[in-house]
Amino acid sequence: MAMTQQRNFLIQIPPFNQLPQPLLNELADSMDVVYFPQKTLIEVSTSISENYLYLLIKGKVAEIQNEEITSRYSVRGFFGDTAILGKNEIQAHYEVQEEAIAYKLPAKLFLKAFEDNHEFSHYFNSSIVEKLNRIHEAIQSATSTEVMMDTVCSAPLQNYVSLPPDATLHHAAQQMVKHRTDACIVEFDDCDDCDDCDDSNNSEIGIVTSTDILKLMANNEPDIASLRLGGLANKPVQTVHEFDYLFNALLKMTRFQIDRLVVRGDEGYLGFLHQKDLMSLFANQSGLVLLKVDQAKTVSDLVVLGEQIDGLIGNLHHKGIKTHYIAKLVNELHRKMINKLATLLLPKHLLEKVCVFVMGSEGRSEQVIRTDQDNALIYSDGLTEIELEEVAQFSQTFIATLQQMGFPACPGNIMLSNAYWRMSQTDFAQKVKDWFANPSEENFMYAAIFFDAEVVFGREEWLKRLKQILLDEKEKYSNFLRHFAVSVLRFKTPVGFFGGLVAESEAGHEVIDIKKGGIFSIVHGVRCYALEAGIEKTNTHWRIKALMDAGVFDKEFGIELGETLNFLNTLRLESMLKQLVEGVELPDNKIRLSELSHMQQDLLKQSFVVVEGFKKRINHHFALDGLM
Amino acid sequence: MVNGTLNSITAWLKSSKLNRLKRQLKDPNYQFLFDVEPGVFVCFDCETTGLDKKNDRIITLSAIKIMGNEIQTSQSLNLVIKQQEAISADSIAIHQIRNLDVENSETLYEDEFEAIKNFLHFIKGATLVGYYLEFDVAMVNKVIKPQLGIRLPNPQIEVSGMYYEHAMQKYRRSCIEPNIDLGFDHILKKLNIPNIGQHDAFSDALMTALIFVKLQQDS
Numbered sequence: 001m002a003m004t005q006q007r008n009f010l011i012q013i014p015p016f017n018q019l020p021q022p023l024l025n026e027l028a029d030s031m032d033v034v035y036f037p038q039k040t041l042i043e044v045s046t047s048i049s050e051n052y053l054y055l056l057i058k059g060k061v062a063e064i065q066n067e068e069i070t071s072r073y074s075v076r077g078f079f080g081d082t083a084i085l086g087k088n089e090i091q092a093h094y095e096v097q098e099e100a101i102a103y104k105l106p107a108k109l110f111l112k113a114f115e116d117n118h119e120f121s122h123y124f125n126s127s128i129v130e131k132l133n134r135i136h137e138a139i140q141s142a143t144s145t146e147v148m149m150d151t152v153c154s155a156p157l158q159n160y161v162s163l164p165p166d167a168t169l170h171h172a173a174q175q176m177v178k179h180r181t182d183a184c185i186v187e188f189d190d191c192d193d194c195d196d197c198d199d200s201n202n203s204e205i206g207i208v209t210s211t212d213i214l215k216l217m218a219n220n221e222p223d224i225a226s227l228r229l230g231g232l233a234n235k236p237v238q239t240v241h242e243f244d245y246l247f248n249a250l251l252k253m254t255r256f257q258i259d260r261l262v263v264r265g266d267e268g269y270l271g272f273l274h275q276k277d278l279m280s281l282f283a284n285q286s287g288l289v290l291l292k293v294d295q296a297k298t299v300s301d302l303v304v305l306g307e308q309i310d311g312l313i314g315n316l317h318h319k320g321i322k323t324h325y326i327a328k329l330v331n332e333l334h335r336k337m338i339n340k341l342a343t344l345l346l347p348k349h350l351l352e353k354v355c356v357f358v359m360g361s362e363g364r365s366e367q368v369i370r371t372d373q374d375n376a377l378i379y380s381d382g383l384t385e386i387e388l389e390e391v392a393q394f395s396q397t398f399i400a401t402l403q404q405m406g407f408p409a410c411p412g413n414i415m416l417s418n419a420y421w422r423m424s425q426t427d428f429a430q431k432v433k434d435w436f437a438n439p440s441e442e443n444f445m446y447a448a449i450f451f452d453a454e455v456v457f458g459r460e461e462w463l464k465r466l467k468q469i470l471l472d473e474k475e476k477y478s479n480f481l482r483h484f485a486v487s488v489l490r491f492k493t494p495v496g497f498f499g500g501l502v503a504e505s506e507a508g509h510e511v512i513d514i515k516k517g518g519i520f521s522i523v524h525g526v527r528c529y530a531l532e533a534g535i536e537k538t539n540t541h542w543r544i545k546a547l548m549d550a551g552v553f554d555k556e557f558g559i560e561l562g563e564t565l566n567f568l569n570t571l572r573l574e575s576m577l578k579q580l581v582e583g584v585e586l587p588d589n590k591i592r593l594s595e596l597s598h599m600q601q602d603l604l605k606q607s608f609v610v611v612e613g614f615k616k617r618i619n620h621h622f623a624l625d626g627l628m
Numbered sequence: 629m630v631n632g633t634l635n636s637i638t639a640w641l642k643s644s645k646l647n648r649l650k651r652q653l654k655d656p657n658y659q660f661l662f663d664v665e666p667g668v669f670v671c672f673d674c675e676t677t678g679l680d681k682k683n684d685r686i687i688t689l690s691a692i693k694i695m696g697n698e699i700q701t702s703q704s705l706n707l708v709i710k711q712q713e714a715i716s717a718d719s720i721a722i723h724q725i726r727n728l729d730v731e732n733s734e735t736l737y738e739d740e741f742e743a744i745k746n747f748l749h750f751i752k753g754a755t756l757v758g759y760y761l762e763f764d765v766a767m768v769n770k771v772i773k774p775q776l777g778i779r780l781p782n783p784q785i786e787v788s789g790m791y792y793e794h795a796m797q798k799y800r801r802s803c804i805e806p807n808i809d810l811g812f813d814h815i816l817k818k819l820n821i822p823n824i825g826q827h828d829a830f831s832d833a834l835m836t837a838l839i840f841v842k843l844q845q846d847s
Contacts, residue, residue: 005824005830005831006701029702030702031701031702032698032699032700032701032702033698033699033701033834033837033838034697034698034699035697035698035699035838035841035842035845036697037697037845057822057824058820058821058822099820101821101822101838104698
């Protein structure tokens with residue numbers, strides 16, 4: 001009874017949580033509590049009998065090797081494992097930076113667990129990717145209440161009904177009533193007439209819904225009952241795999257503006273997932289925000305939604321959802337909002353004549369907290385003076401409203417309110433060529449963020465054409481990529497000679513700029529490879545995947561790079577959320593080391609090692625040595 | 629000079645009291661209680677059926693040894709005593725020990741003196757530490773007095789008293805008569821000690837031990 005807290009404490013800490021209960025209890029019951037005033041030096045002895053693993057209940061402790069701080073530990077962090085396992089090449093000692101209370105666990109018992117339990121010992125020997133995945137699993141299993149992350153098959157599905165194309169509507173209606181569903185799949189036998197058959201876009205099936213029947217009746221169509229399904233079926237039908245995440249299902253519904261998805265399994269179709277059933281699961285949860293964007297009727301509706309998104313991000317993050325997925329969801333929302341805003345503000349006759357796209361982090365779907373905006377507008381050639389004036393007018397209102405919605409102005413003025421980023425198709429094409437003809441740091445940057453661009457409103461092919469020009473120009477200027485890649489090496493990776501983190505001191509806190517230190521190098525490095533290989537995808541994770549598929553990165557390296565980026569982005573998101581709570585208007589990319597757990601610091605160090613390796617690879621691949 | 633005399637008088641009173649107790653000890657096997665062990669502290673706390681020293685009884689008792697800045701939770705003593713009468717609903721609300729828990733406990737003692745014997749062997753000549761220790765000591769005395777003929781002779785340290793001294797230091801040169809809150813939670817908060825768990829004898833003993841260790845460093 002009395003020792004329950006020690007057990008409860010230990011069970012919260014990976015990898016101890018993986019120990020079988022009796023062993024965990026034995027460890028927990030052998031722990032003593034020890035108090036360290038500030039500035040105490042904790043010596044770790046090399047003899048097993050006098051050695052301990054320390055687990056912090058409270059306070060902060062720094063690990064010091066050769067007078068360099070190599071790690072910092074705070075609540076629930078533990079230290080001493082490297083000494084017990086004899087991994088320290090250099091003798092480390094520990095200094096209490098903030099009054100600490102710790103449990104101390106005799107080394108003998110730690111070693112017992114290490115020898116008895118494979119999963120436990122594996123933790124201390126495993127690679128960075130494995131450790132990262134384990135963190136996510138741990139958080140997710142602890143809070144599996146987020147419906148978003150459940151699989152489609154866990155939602156209530158409507159029964160599957162299918163009929164051949166020559167069946168009558170009357171027959172279909174009977175079947176729908178009999179199976180209590182409001183849709184019917186029409187299965188066409190041959191699949192010859194479709195050449196773009198992929199798993200999410202099946203054109204060999206069509207769908208007829210109760211809404212279709214209602215519409216036919218409302219239009220007073222004659223002899224509805226005997227109509228053949230083949231002529232009525234709607235195509236293409238959007239499907240979702242039964243093991244896909246529910247949030248992906250919701251994204252699909254909103255992207256295609258549909259109410260239901262056909263659920264498919266490995267063997268065939270299983271049923272229908274209806275939006276109203278999905279929403280009843282989400283009840284008050286994150287999914288609702290998605291729908292509200294669609295329902296927004298005025299600019300002020302959108303402004304309110306902007307605020308709700310920040311809350312959503314915090315919620316999803318606390319539930320242990322990978323930052324990459326949060327980014328995907330949030331960017332989808334942002335784009336829908338921007339699209340809606342353009343639709344609301346543009347004069348009707350201009351709707352077909354402009355294309356708005358986002359660039360940089362927004363284009364890559366990697367901006368989670370709104371810290372910046374980069375966007376541009378292309379209009380069709382030959383607009384009249386009056387129309388040009390209208391576009392200019394629209395641009396000013398558009399940007400002003402985006403700011404109200406919480407998208408801060410771009411400090412570099414890369415916004416469509418700036419005439420440089422608002423041009424006709426022909427002029428824009430010329431501008432892209434100019435970037436190559438007049439290489440400068442600024443033009444390289446423009447090319448970089450433009451390469452990440454994605455359309456949020458209007459004609460996609462306009463942007464596609466411009467990007468093709470970018471790729472063609474790159475071929476023409478053979479030296480371009482080398483100079484383009486140099487900036488990967490611009491910032492020093494913040495690791496010291498002994499593998500410790502190199503922090504700057506800022507207002508009493510030790511901080512690391514995680515964007516300069518790692519994220520930028522990975523994002524820009526991957527961008528260089530993607531540009532070289534002519535990859536269309538803009539998101540860094542998708543680019544990495546495409547580069548793996550193309551054989552440019554081997555699988556292991558690609559996964560490691562992706563997970564590293566995800567981890568760094570997660571730390572950045574955590575820090576930004578904290579800054580927002582503290583009332584900082586525009587959060588920066590700096591993370592405070594003392595706020596990281598031991599595990600996070602450990603991973604951060606390993607992440608920077610991955611970044612360093614990637615930089616070396618780029619240096620070699622693009623032959624940058626001569627340029628620096 | 630006056631102080632010195634006073635101190636020696638107090639010391640004399642103390643030792644004569646101890647000698648009297650020693651003479652009253654019925655069972656010589658418990659002589660060890662009088663062998664003071666300097667530097668050894670035991671922090672202990674009881675949960676009882678109520679706050680009436682006369683009529684209420686000990687349900688659980690936890691004792692933890694303190695050596696320097698180390699609190700030896702791994703060797704703590706945790707006793708549970710079987711109750712003749714059902715535990716009153718009021719005290720269940722305070723420390724959440726239900727009759728069921730008492731029945732199921734592993735270290736359950738039928739007889740309260742049998743249980744307290746373990747406690748005596750655990751503390752030996754250690755200095756006792758506690759929060760409102762007087763009450764806990766009285767509860768133990770009630771059990772041992774009929775059997776051994778004595779009350780606990782061990783030196784005692786009251787952490788709320790230590791905290792009072794600590795808090796008063798700030799006001800040493802001021803003429804304000806400060807109103808110092810001696811509530812347990814308040815002391816924990818002021819000393820920055822985490823509230824480790826719910827109110828059971830073990831948690832309370834542990835947190836009291838942390839208060840003691842921290843205040844001892846302080847002086």
